[in-house]
Amino acid sequence: MxxxxxxxxxxxxxxxxxxxxxxxxxxxxxxxxxxxxxxxxxxxxxxxxxxxxxxxxxxxxxxxxxxxxxxxxxxxxxxxxxxxxxxxxxxxxxxxxxxxxxxxxxxxxxxxxxxxxxxxxxxxxxxxxxxxxxxxxxxxxxxxxxxxxxxxxxxxxxxxxxxxxxxxxxxxxxxxxQADSIQLKEVSPVTSWEVEEHGFWLDNLPNVYSGESLDLGARFMLQHLPSNLGDKKVIDLGCGNGVLSVKLGQLNPDISLTCVDESFMSVESAKRNLEHNLEGEREIRCIANNCLDNFEAKSADLVVCNPPFHQQQAVTDHIAWQMFCDAKHVLDNAGQLLVIGNRHLGYDVKLSRLFGKSNVKQIASNNKFVILQATK
Ligand SMILES: C[S@@+](CC[C@H](N)C(=O)[O-])C[C@H]1O[C@@H](n2cnc3c(N)ncnc32)[C@H](O)[C@@H]1O
The missing domain is CATH 3.40.50.150 (Vaccinia Virus protein VP39)
Structure with a gap:
């Protein structure tokens, strides 16, 4: 190369x-x-x-x-x-x-x-x-x-x-x-839509992943997010518009939430969506970063992740792998990584390699997706 x-x-x-x-x-x-x-x-x-x-x-x-x-x-x-x-x-x-x-x-x-x-x-x-x-x-x-x-x-x-x-x-x-078209009315940077089954609205800035409708994987994941987290520290890795965090925050009023994405517009969208949709005082951080670079080891209890399979134009699974490795590093002992992926991507093999086969469990599946839980 x-x-x-x-x-x-x-x-x-x-x-x-x-x-x-x-x-x-x-x-x-x-x-x-x-x-x-x-x-x-x-x-x-x-x-x-x-x-x-x-x-x-x-x-x-x-x-x-x-x-x-x-x-x-x-x-x-x-x-x-x-x-x-x-x-x-x-x-x-x-x-x-x-x-x-x-x-x-x-x-x-x-x-x-x-x-x-x-x-x-x-x-x-x-x-x-x-x-x-x-x-x-x-x-x-x-x-x-x-x-x-x-x-x-x-x-x-x-x-x-x-x-x-x-x-x-x-x-x-x-x-x-060249800039000579008839000047149009303002183009709004925000596209908003409701996640109907869950009763909340999401704002999406122009470069947010799946910014015009809910991602199918995220839709499935929303049905299987935990509601017994107490005051745990949760990271939404590759947060996009923050859809998974909004639901987790609604189900778990006492968790702290950290949303991470490499797209600045995603991070800003997630921030707005958490502010609009979550009530009460809680710790929320929204950070532009490459995976969990520079995050402290053993500093989180749960990482949720709907990994990307592109880097710019290139199709690749190396970011998913990096996300899983980083999640393991950042999770505390007994902490959990919850991942959704298309069946054909074989994330179970990757997670078993990293966490040990007996620590990886399938939480749910349908004809297109599997949700996997890996425990450190
Ligand atoms: C499949 S989307 C999931 C978005 C959202 N969580 C959902 O479920 O709809 C994957 C996200 O990972 C982000 N991403 C890609 N590479 C990344 C990286 N190296 N570090 C952090 N986030 C990244 C993308 O910008 C995108 O928002």
Whole structure:
């Protein structure tokens, strides 16, 4: 697996975050290379203000920080950490960091954008760009050609302005746009819906996982959450909109709750949802983090987890494994990890390896999911 990006007689060393010895996934893609090649051909004056949206692990930030003032905006804590590590590794100039929920400065000369996976996040970002930028600022997006549909370009036209595309290169295409559409009414960043069977509402910021309807796994898990926890310390690992924590908090008025996610918008959504839906005084923390990095050992009694099976565009189970390992470390003796997963993912094998076969129990199952409990 390559870790050296060599272009235009320059080489960058780039790693994903967290850095793993047996990594099989590259820290940049052909889309990053296409953008770099295209912008190099523009021969920009130095010290331009370049806004980079959704840089995965810092390939674009590292490249353009050499001659320009770079701000990177991303909803991903992991991307922020990856960018920082790669900037340090390559001795790059400092850049500014922001989340995609922050306002966009109008002092921008060029926008480069890896298109986000979710259309809600894309619409939010296009809307933000439309509101912030004059129409003479070029906005150049990139994605795999097969992910750029006619509907994607229509979103650009509607929420941002005039849009054209490039030819495909290494299966990627560039999208050229500018902020000149008829200005629409405000796009609300929040989508709210009711979890009907359980009688509470959830607010979802644009990049929240399953932000337009309840995840099927979460729906099943809601029916099997414990109600006998007393004043235990509970962690919701990969909390998304905090749906599992809200239910746990309602069932257990005295627990303390810590919600952790690598998406800043998820953490903010979970915080709002816990505030809106839970009554009374209790300790609540909502934290953007990579799994349970830097959490104290033996500091929790229960970890609930509906693990992800993607890291950015890549399908992978290494995050689930990391979550299980971290949960074991952070659980007190006799503490429990409650996990939901699709049947075919084989989490029982992973948990048995980690906790011992006799300490892993199936709590419930249906034709699609299993809920497993591992006791430390
Ligand atoms: C399958 S979703 C579950 C969301 C919510 N708990 C539910 O049940 O609907 C997995 C969540 O894990 C988060 N996630 C992915 N990688 C992570 C990481 N390395 N550390 C923390 N959270 C992560 C994702 O952002 C996503 O919100």
């Amino acid at each position: 390559k870790t050296e990006l060599a272009l235009h007689e320059r080489t960058l060393s780039l790693h994903r975050f967290p850095k793993r010895n047996n990594e099989t996934l590259q820290a940049w893609d052909a889309g990053d290379e296409y953008l770099i090649n295209h912008v190099e051909e523009l021969a920009l004056e130095p010290n331009r203000h370049i806004l980079i949206l959704n840089d995965n692990f810092g390939a674009l930030s590292c490249w353009f920080s050499q001659n320009h003032n770079v701000t990177v905006m991303s909803d991903s804590f992991i991307s922020h950490q990856g960018c920082k590590a790669n900037l340090t590794l390559n001795q790059c100039n400092p850049i500014k960091f922001a989340t995609t929920f922050e306002a966009i400065s109008s002092k921008v000369d060029l926008v480069l954008m890896q298109l986000p996976k979710s259309n809600r996040h894309l619409i939010w970002q296009l809307h933000q760009l439309r509101n912030a930028l004059p129409q003479n600022v070029p906005i150049i997006g990139v994605n795999k050609a097969k992910e750029i549909h006619t509907s994607t370009l229509k979103l650009f036209e509607k929420h941002l302005g005039t849009t054209t595309t490039s030819l495909a290169w290494k299966k990627h295409r560039l999208v050229f746009s």
